[in-house]
Structure formats: structure tokens, C-alpha cells
Amino acid sequence: MVTMKDVGREAGVSAMTVSNVLRGNDNVAPETAKRVREAADKLHYRLNTTSLSARSLRVSTSRRGKEFGTIGLAIFELDQPYPSQLASLVSIEAEKRGYQTVVQQTRINELNERSIIERMSNQFCDGLLFSSSRLSAYEIETLSNHRPTVLLDDDRRQTDIDTVLTPCEAGAQAAITYLHGIGRRRIGIIGANPAVNEVSLEDSRITKGRRITGCRIAFEELGMTWNPARVIPTPWNNVDARQAVHTYESTIRDCDALFCMTDTVAFGVIRGLKDIGLDVPRDIAIIGFDGIAMGASMVPSLTTVAVDIEDIARRSVDLLIRRIDDEPNLPHQRVTATFHIERRESA
Amino acid sequence: MVTMKDVGREAGVSAMTVSNVLRGNDNVAPETAKRVREAADKLHYRLNTTSLSARSLRVSTSRRGKEFGTIGLAIFELDQPYPSQLASLVSIEAEKRGYQTVVQQTRINELNERSIIERMSNQFCDGLLFSSSRLSAYEIETLSNHRPTVLLDDDRRQTDIDTVLTPCEAGAQAAITYLHGIGRRRIGIIGANPAVNEVSLEDSRITKGRRITGCRIAFEELGMTWNPARVIPTPWNNVDARQAVHTYESTIRDCDALFCMTDTVAFGVIRGLKDIGLDVPRDIAIIGFDGIAMGASMVPSLTTVAVDIEDIARRSVDLLIRRIDDEPNLPHQRVTATFHIERRESA
DNA sequence: CTGAAAGCGCTAACAT
DNA sequence: ATGTTAGCGCTTTCAG
Numbered sequence: 001m002v003t004m005k006d007v008g009r010e011a012g013v014s015a016m017t018v019s020n021v022l023r024g025n026d027n028v029a030p031e032t033a034k035r036v037r038e039a040a041d042k043l044h045y046r047l048n049t050t051s052l053s054a055r056s057l058r059v060s061t062s063r064r065g066k067e068f069g070t071i072g073l074a075i076f077e078l079d080q081p082y083p084s085q086l087a088s089l090v091s092i093e094a095e096k097r098g099y100q101t102v103v104q105q106t107r108i109n110e111l112n113e114r115s116i117i118e119r120m121s122n123q124f125c126d127g128l129l130f131s132s133s134r135l136s137a138y139e140i141e142t143l144s145n146h147r148p149t150v151l152l153d154d155d156r157r158q159t160d161i162d163t164v165l166t167p168c169e170a171g172a173q174a175a176i177t178y179l180h181g182i183g184r185r186r187i188g189i190i191g192a193n194p195a196v197n198e199v200s201l202e203d204s205r206i207t208k209g210r211r212i213t214g215c216r217i218a219f220e221e222l223g224m225t226w227n228p229a230r231v232i233p234t235p236w237n238n239v240d241a242r243q244a245v246h247t248y249e250s251t252i253r254d255c256d257a258l259f260c261m262t263d264t265v266a267f268g269v270i271r272g273l274k275d276i277g278l279d280v281p282r283d284i285a286i287i288g289f290d291g292i293a294m295g296a297s298m299v300p301s302l303t304t305v306a307v308d309i310e311d312i313a314r315r316s317v318d319l320l321i322r323r324i325d326d327e328p329n330l331p332h333q334r335v336t337a338t339f340h341i342e343r344r345e346s347a
Numbered sequence: 348m349v350t351m352k353d354v355g356r357e358a359g360v361s362a363m364t365v366s367n368v369l370r371g372n373d374n375v376a377p378e379t380a381k382r383v384r385e386a387a388d389k390l391h392y393r394l395n396t397t398s399l400s401a402r403s404l405r406v407s408t409s410r411r412g413k414e415f416g417t418i419g420l421a422i423f424e425l426d427q428p429y430p431s432q433l434a435s436l437v438s439i440e441a442e443k444r445g446y447q448t449v450v451q452q453t454r455i456n457e458l459n460e461r462s463i464i465e466r467m468s469n470q471f472c473d474g475l476l477f478s479s480s481r482l483s484a485y486e487i488e489t490l491s492n493h494r495p496t497v498l499l500d501d502d503r504r505q506t507d508i509d510t511v512l513t514p515c516e517a518g519a520q521a522a523i524t525y526l527h528g529i530g531r532r533r534i535g536i537i538g539a540n541p542a543v544n545e546v547s548l549e550d551s552r553i554t555k556g557r558r559i560t561g562c563r564i565a566f567e568e569l570g571m572t573w574n575p576a577r578v579i580p581t582p583w584n585n586v587d588a589r590q591a592v593h594t595y596e597s598t599i600r601d602c603d604a605l606f607c608m609t610d611t612v613a614f615g616v617i618r619g620l621k622d623i624g625l626d627v628p629r630d631i632a633i634i635g636f637d638g639i640a641m642g643a644s645m646v647p648s649l650t651t652v653a654v655d656i657e658d659i660a661r662r663s664v665d666l667l668i669r670r671i672d673d674e675p676n677l678p679h680q681r682v683t684a685t686f687h688i689e690r691r692e693s694a
Numbered sequence: 695c696t697g698a699a700a701g702c703g704c705t706a707a708c709a710t
Numbered sequence: 711a712t713g714t715t716a717g718c719g720c721t722t723t724c725a726g
Contacts (some may be wrong), residue, residue, distance in 0.1 A: 003703060014713050019705060024489045029711060040493075047494060051703030055718060070466070078450065079435035079640070081428070088426035091452045095459075100466060103425065103450040105438045112442075119417070119447060124471050146349070146391040238644045271644040293426070297585045297618040299646045350719060361697045366721060376695060398719030 002045045010039035022047065069099040071320055072120035073129045074113065075152075078105040080237065080264055081292040082309075083131070086152075089313035090129060097321055099126075108133060114143055121147040127320045130154075132207065137161050148323040150316050153207055162323065164316040165336040168207055171305040172214025173221075175259045175287045178303075178341050180222050184257035184285055187230070189215055190244060190269060191261025194233040211261050211289065230255060238268030245272025252276075256284055257347065263288035263295050266302055270346065285347035291339070300345035312337045349392045357386035369394065416446035418667055419467035420476045421460065422499075425452040427584065427611055428639040429656075430478070433499075436660035437476060444668055446473075455480065464490040474667045477501075479554060484508050495670035497663050500554055509670065511663040512683040515554055518652040519561025520568075522606045522634045525650075525688050527569050531604035531632055534577070536562055537591060537616060538608025541580035558608050558636065577602060585615030592619025599623075603631055604694065610635035610642050613649055617693065632694035638686070647692035659684045 004015040004022075011018070013032060020028050021036040028036075039045075071094050075083045091101040102124060106113045113133050117140060121128050127148035130140065137160060140149060151163040179187050193208050203209035212231070219226045230251060234244035241264070245252060252258070252273075260266035266288035273280055280286050280300055288295060291306025315335055323330065351362035351369075358365070360379060367375050368383040369392075375383075386392075418441050422430045438448040449471055453460045460480050464487060468475050474495035477487065484507060487496060498510040526534050540555050550556035559578070566573045579598060581591035588611070592599060599605070599620075607613035613635035617627055627633050627647055635642060638653025662682055670677065 001703090004705095005703085015703085016705075016714080017712060020712090022493070023705090027711065032711080048703055051705095051718095055704050055706095072449075077435065078425075078438060079428075079432045081426075081431075084428075084431040085426040087450075088424065088452060091425060092454075100451065100462065102419075102467075102471065103434075103452075104447065105435060105450075107439075115447065120449075124449070141391070142393060146393065238641060242644055267641065268644055271646055271648075274646050294585060294614065297589055297615055299618055299621050301618075348719095352719085362719085363697055363721080364695090367696090370721090374695065379695085395719055398721095 001048070002043045003048070004045070007036065007040045007043055007045045010043060011035045069126045069321075069324065070124055071099050071101050071127050071129060071317070071324075072116075072125035073101055073103045073131075074106050074116045074120065075103060075131045076106050076108045076133075078103070081294060082262065082264065082290045085292055085309055086131075086313060089310055090317060093310075093313045093317040094321075097317065099317075099321065106131075106133065110135065114139075117143040120144075121149075127324045129316055129320060148320055150320045150323070152312070152316060155206075155210060160332055162319045162332050163334045164312055164319065165334065166207065166307055166312070167336050167339050168210035169214035169217065170336075171289055171307065171339050172211040172259065172261075173218040174339070174341055175289060175305050176215050176218035177222065179257040179259065179285060179287060179347060180218070180224070182285065182347065185224065186254060186256045187224070188232060188252060188255035188258045189230065189261070190232040190234060190241065190248075190258055191236060191265040192231045192233045208261065215259065234265065236262045236265055238264050238271070241265040241268030242272040242275070243268075245269055245276065249276055252284070253278070258284060258286055260286060260288045263290040263292045263302060263304055266295075266304070266346070267298060270298065270300070270302075280346050287341075287347045291342060295342070296344065298346075302342075303344045303347035304342050305339055306342040307339045308337050348395070349390045350395070351392070354383065354387045354390055354392045357390060358382045416441075416444075416668075416671070417472045418446050418448050418474050418476060418664070418671075419463075419472035420448055420450045420478075421453050421463045421467065422450060422478045423453050423455045423480075425450070428641060429609065429611065429637045432639055432656055433478075433660060436657050437664060440657075440660045440664040441668075444664065446664075446668065453478075453480065457482065461486075461490055468494045468496075474671045476663050476667060495667055497667045497670070499659070499663060502553075502557060507679055509666045509679050510681045511659055511666065512681065513554065513654055513659070514683050514686050515557035516561035516564065517683075518636060518654065518686050519558040519606065519608075520565040521686070521688055522636060522652050523562050523565035524569065526604040526606065526632060526634060526694065527565070527571070529632065529694065532571065533601060533603045534571070535579060535599060535602035535605045536577060536608070537579040537581060537588065537595075537605055538583060538612040539578045539580045555608065562606065581612065583609045583612055585611050585618070588612040588615025589619040589622070590615075592616055592623065596623055599631070600625070605631060605633055607633060607635045610637040610639045610649060610651055613642075613651070613693070614645060617645065617647070617649075628692065628694050634688075634694045638689060642689070643691065645693075649689075650691045650694035651689050652686055653689035654686045655684050 004018040007018045008015045018036050021033045073090050077083050087103045094101045104116045121144035129150050131152040132154045151161050153166050232248045234240045260269050278284050288302050288304035291304050295302035295304050351365040354365045355362045365383050368380045420437050424430050434450045441448045451463045468491035476497050478499040479501045498508050500513050579595045581587045607616050625631050635649050635651035638651050642649035642651050
């Protein structure tokens with residue numbers, strides 16, 4: 001391997017000068033710089049990143065939040081509107097506070113998650129924002145070297161990691177109540193897990209289960225009968241959701257409203273309903289969940305439980321930076337984002 | 348961060364002994380080992396992978412980044428479908444080749460771009476995928492320390508950086524030709540830059556200009572008169588595109604087809620046309636550009652110039668890894684992705 | 695059995 | 711304008 005020292009020897013200067021030239025510092029005589037660049041070319045010199053990160057250990061420990069910090073965001077998908085928007089907003093919030101954000105996609109793959117946590121925490125970042133997975137808190141702590149970490153939307157009631165939650169129960173409850181309020185009584189729910197039993201359907205630790213739980217609470221409070229047959233499973237993407245409308249057509253034709261567990265599901269469902277000739281909202285009212293930006297431009301525009309995604313971004317970045325900058329011994333917080341019902345054409 | 352030294356201090360031994368215990372070497376007294384392990388637990392010690400790899404420089408010179416490769420992707424927006432999808436696909440392609448991908452959003456801000464290139468190239472990554480900006484190639488090379496870099500969709504005809512291009516001219520040409528082929532003659536274009544003159548409108552170095560150029564070529568070849576009044580400016584997002592339909596309503600009512608310069612623009616335009624009571628495709632045919640996944644689920648579904656985004660991801664990752672792994676002196680390549688017209692309901 | 699020293703490639707801070 | 715020193719966390723070597 002060619003090192004700066006080698007280049008320096010070739011050019012008749014020290015490694016330090018090579019470093020200066022290659023990083024574009026202007027404290028080197030043009031003559032010398034030229035000689036150095038030629039030597040580097042000749043020897044095919046390449047900067048060694050490994051030693052750079054070794055170096056950065058030193059820098060980052062002494063820096064302590066002064067200059068440029070980096071926060072990592074590990075998120076399940078990059079090509080879906082909700083996580084994309086969240087990533088973008090986290091990026092912006094972090095920038096306001098002088099931090100850069102690097103994003104990695106986990107694809108909800110445990111192996112990925114593990115190596116991402118390890119790399120991000122140990123090599124790249126001053127702190128990590130980690131979106132929901134089934135890794136144990138203990139494992140996250142261990143892999144991250146007990147570095148500052150904030151969990152997003154992970155409701156396993158562990159109190160030893162900072163967490164920012166989506167208002168799943170309250171939001172779902174509000175959705176059902178809204179549909180009830182506009183006179184709908186045959187309300188279906190779409191976006192559940194394919195469940196083998198009632199318990200797994202409502203697994204309260206995970207997002208899907210928490211939203212179902214919110215629905216049930218609403219049904220009870222409104223005195224409506226809970227009908228599991230009207231809980232339709234589908235993965236949270238528009239293609240599968242559209243397909244589900246076809247698969248569960250008879251169930252859906254029996255409903256006068258559908259609560260879609262995400263806006264992306266709603267997008268696919270609206271398309272599916274078009275396929276089978278049902279009009280939204282006349283034949284069937286649709287309400288989504290998330291409040292993604294494109295909901296406003298759908299045809300019809302989407303009524304939805306609009307989570308304040310900016311609030312999530314802001315609070316999670318705040319929590320994380322607080323832990324990076326300040327005492328690591330602060331008590332752990334668990335906060336829930338706000339939401340409102342965004343009333344549009346679909347319901 | 349807790350180091351072996353810290354653990355050693357806690358246990359009353361040297362860092363060396365800690366190292367021996369933690370790696371399971373049997374040359375430590377059981378008593379001591381126990382004490383060390385307890386101290387490590389108490390302080391939440393974890394082996395620091397960074398310094399391990401630094402160390403490995405010394406041990407084996409032949410490491411050459413195989414085991415832990417990381418590539419960086421700097422992209423303009425994270426909350427728009429096209430860049431999100433690209434990021435996701437790059438991530439997947441890189442993973443197939445044993446590389447992790449970290450993504451940063453530039454928001455087309457030069458300051459951001461500069462610091463992202465600097466940080467990513469020098470601290471995080473073995474190579475950088477950089478999507479279109481106005482930074483000079485020279486500046487990119489300098490900031491990145493001449494590390495492996497592949498440009499995405501940057502057509503400044505510089506030959507000294509690997510580049511993967513979207514088929515802007517050919518795709519736009521195909522779009523116009525398609526609209527002509529289905530009998531439309533009053534074709535408008537939406538998504539241009541607000542231009543002060545014809546030249547800036549067609550600035551051939553940038554994506555928008557290249558698509559306009561493709562349109563002009565098609566108009567000429569089809570013997571249609573080029574009418575600049577039918578070129579409508581709008582930023583590339585659905586909200587502004589929808590608004591533009593209202594602002595340019597009279598122009599649009601005079602058209603029987605619109606080429607939308609991106610699918611996201613098309614999404615907003617379709618919504619805008621709904622607002623003003625125009626039917627797609629009866630009153631006006633719509634064709635988009637990009638081939639984002641959600642186009643298939645829009646109402647109506649979107650006919651579009653479907654760029655093979657997977658092809659872009661694959662080729663850019665290939666190019667980059669080739670340059671990371673192999674000789675850095677390979678000739679620079681400039682490749683263009685493939686596309687096809689995806690025929691759906693909107694045209 | 696235990697630990698001191700050296701050194702991996704690089705660069706901030708200081709010296710010349 | 712250029713060089714010297716020190717040190718990032720760890721492990722190999724070798725001396726106690």
C-alpha cells in the first residue's frame with residue numbers, strides 16, 4: 001500500500017505536506033504542490049479511509065459537539081413516502097443545529113440492522129436515530145457501544161432508551177371516530193398483519209398492532225360491534241393494497257368506509273376501488289394515516305390522520321443532540337408526536 | 348467512549364490484560380479475568396471496530412476494503428419519489444456486492460454539497476455517487492481527495508469523471524413522438540425552468556434543458572411548429588405543478604396533450620386538471636417521465652417514459668466499485684440508461 | 695502471568 | 711512554506 005510517506009519521499013517532502021496538498025490546503029507553494037501531485041499520480045496513491053476513521057476517533061472525542069456533528073438515521077425503507085419524508089425532515093432539523101445526517105435503509109432485515117448500527121455508531125456518527133425493529137434494546141445498546149441512540153416508533157415499553165412515538169392508538173381511534181361522525185357504520189380496516197389469531201393481530205408492541213388497538217377502543221366507545229372479518233391484511237405499500245381490494249372485494253363491498261392503516265395503503269386502495277367501480281367517497285369513504293404530502297394531490301384528495309412528521313423529526317433530533325451534547329445520564333424520555341385529522345375529499 | 352484503558356483502570360490492570368481477557372486468550376489468571384469482565388460490564392465496554400481496522404493496517408497490508416465497503420450517495424432530495432427510489436435501488440445493488448450505502452440529501456445547496464463530498468469521501472466512504480449539481484468537476488475531485496466518484500445525470504461533457512446519464516433527450520423525444528402517434532397535435536410541455544430566453548430554456552448541460560432539447564428535436568422531426576408559449580415552467584414537485592395548471596389554465600385548455608417533465612409533475616398536473624374539470628385522457632392526454640413505481644397506481648394510471656432506474660443503480664454501483672477495487676487509471680466511462688414508454692391510462 | 699513500548703496512516707497544533 | 715510531534719484504540723512483541 002502506498003502511503004503519504006511514500007509520496008512524500010518521491011516528491012522530496014514530508015508526509016504532512018502531501019496531506020496538505022491533497023486536501024487542497026493553500027499553504028503549500030504551487031511548485032511543491034505540483035511535484036506532490038505528480039508523485040501521487042505516479043505511485044497511484046489513494047487516501048486510506050481506515051486510518052482516517054482511526055484519526056477521527058481523536059477528533060470526535062475532543063470536538064464534543066463544537067463543530068460539525070453527524071447523526072445517523074437507520075430507516076426501514078427509502079422508497080416509500082413516509083420514511084422518505086421523515087428522512088428529509090430529520091436531515092433539515094439536524095442541519096439547523098449544525099449536524100449532518102446520513103441515512104441508511106435497513107429493509108427490516110436483522111442482519112442489515114446489526115451491521116448498520118455497528119458501523120454508524122462506531123465509525124460515522126455521534127448519535128443514531130433508529131426506526132423500529134425487533135432487535136432488543138439490549139442488543140441495540142451493545143452493538144452501538146452505548147452510544148447516544150433514539151428509537152423511533154418502538155413501543156416495547158422499555159424505559160432505558162429515548163423514544164419518539166407515533167400516536168398510533170389515539171390516531172386510529174380518531175380515524176374511526178371521524179368515520180362514525182360522518183355517518184358511516186360499516187367500517188372496515190385495511191393494512192393489518194395476516195394474523196393467525198386475535199392476539200397477534202393486536203400485538204401491542206408493534207405499530208400495526210397499536211393501530212388496531214386504537215380501532216377497537218373506538219369501536220367500543222362508539223358502541224359498534226367489532227367485526228374481525230372486516231380487518232383486511234395487506235403489506236404497507238400501494239401495489240399490495242390495490243391487490244387486496246380485489247382479493248377482498250366482497251368484504252369491501254359490504255363496507256361504507258375504510259380506515260387505511262397508512263396513506264400509502266390508502267393510495268393503493270383508492271386505485272383498487274376505481275378498478276372495481278366503487279366511487280370514493282360516495283360508495284365508500286376512505287381515511288388514511290400518516291399525513292404524507294402527496295395525500296393533498298391524490299384524486300380524490302385524501303382525508304387522513306395527519307401525524308406531525310416535522311414534530312417527530314424535531315423531537316427526535318432534539319432528544320438525540322441533547323444526549324450527544326449533554327450529560328449521558330439524563331433520564332430517558334418517551335414522547336409521542338401530535339396529530340390532527342386532515343379533512344379532504346375522500347371522507 | 349469507554350476504552351480498554353478505562354476498563355483496565357476500573358479493574359486495576361493494564362489495557363493489555365483487558366485485551367487478552369476479552370479476546371479469550373488463556374494467559375490471564377481466572378481471578379483477574381473475572382475482575383476485568385465485571386469492570387467491562389459495569390462500564391458498558393465494547394470493542395471499538397474503528398481502531399480494530401486501524402490496527403489491521405499494520406497486521407495485513409493486503410486488506411483492501413473488501414470486508415467492510417461503504418459507498419456514499421449524495422442526492423438532491425430524499426422526499427421525492429424518484430430520488431428515493433434511486434437511493435433504495437442503489438442501496439440494494441450495493442448490498443449485493445457487499446457494500447453498505449449511506450445517503451445524504453444535498454437539497455441542491457452548494458454549501459451542503461461541498462461539505463457532504465468532503466465528509467463522505469474522507470471519512471465515511473470508499474467511493475461516492477454524486478447526483479447532479481453545478482459544482483465543477485475540478486472542485487468535486489479536489490474536495491473528494493481524488494477518491495472514486497461517479498456522477499449521476501450530469502452532462503457537462505467532461506470526460507474525466509465516470510458518469511451515468513438519464514436518457515433525457517431520447518426519452519423526451521419519445522414522449523412527444525408517442526403523443527403525436529396517438530393523434531395529439533396541440534402538445535404542451537410542463538416542468539421547464541422559468542427562462543428569460545430560449546437559450547437558458549435549453550441549457551444543454553442540465554437535465555431540464557436536455558429534456559426540452561429532446562422535445563424540440565421531436566417537434567422538428569414530426570414537422571410540428573415549436574411554440575414556446577406552450578412550454579410551462581414549474582418546479583419539479585406536485586404542489587407547484589398543480590398550482591401551475593391554475594396559473595396557466597388558458598394555455599393548457601388550448602392543448603390536447605401535455606408532456607410532464609417528471610412523473611411527480613404529472614401527478615400534480617393530473618390533480619390540477621381535475622380541479623379545472625378537464626378529463627384525462629379524453630380532454631387532454633398526459634405523459635410523464637421517470638417511471639416511478641406509484642405511476643401505476645395513480646387515477647388515472649400514468650403513461651410515462653419509464654427510465655430503467657434499476658439499470659441506473661446497477662451501472663453506477665458497478666462503475667464505482669470497479670474504480671474502488673481496480674486500478675484507478677481505467678479510462679472514464681459515460682453511460683446512458685435505457686428506457687421504454689410505459690403505456691397506461693393517461694395517454 | 696502481566697505490562698511497557700511500539701506502531702498501523704493520518705492530521706491538528708505547534709515549531710522552524 | 712515546510713517539518714516535527716503527538717496521539718486516535720488496539721494488539722504484537724518482548725521484557726519483567
